[in-house]
Amino acid sequence: PISQSGASRLNMFNEAGLEIQPSVLRTASHDDLVSARSRAFARHGWKDQDRSLYFSLPEDRSALLATARLLALDSPTAIEACENKIFWKDIPGQPRSMPEDFDRSEE
Numbered sequence: 001p002i003s004q005s006g007a008s009r010l011n012m013f014n015e016a017g018l019e020i021q022p023s024v025l026r027t028a029s030h031d032d033l034v035s036a037r038s039r040a041f042a043r044h045g046w047k048d049q050d051r052s053l054y055f056s057l058p059e060d061r062s063a064l065l066a067t068a069r070l071l072a073l074d075s076p077t078a079i080e081a082c083e084n085k086i087f088w089k090d091i092p093g094q095p096r097s098m099p100e101d102f103d104r105s106e107e
Helices: 031-043 061-072 076-086
Strands: 016-020 053-057
Touching: 031 061, 031 076, 053 061, 061 076
Parallel strands: none
Antiparallel strands: 016 053
16 A cells, blocks of 8 residues: 655665645546546555655555556556556455556656
């Protein structure tokens, strides 16, 4: 799941913090896409979408990649079709997504 707790501060020389502002969620070509993104992120942990998401790299790279993949989708239909592949770790029994499951031109 996506965490809103903040980036880890264990070793500042081996980590980089990254913040994703709520405005990123609302930047889309149409309202249906904004709504689909919002619902998908809420299902996977971004409950308070008025607060930023924080990632600590390299530790949170999988969650960041999942977030980027969802934001790269350009329609509610694409989100519906890909959500379980993108957030496969959140679904018990879901097989691991493989690189070939994604169109690299959309990333």
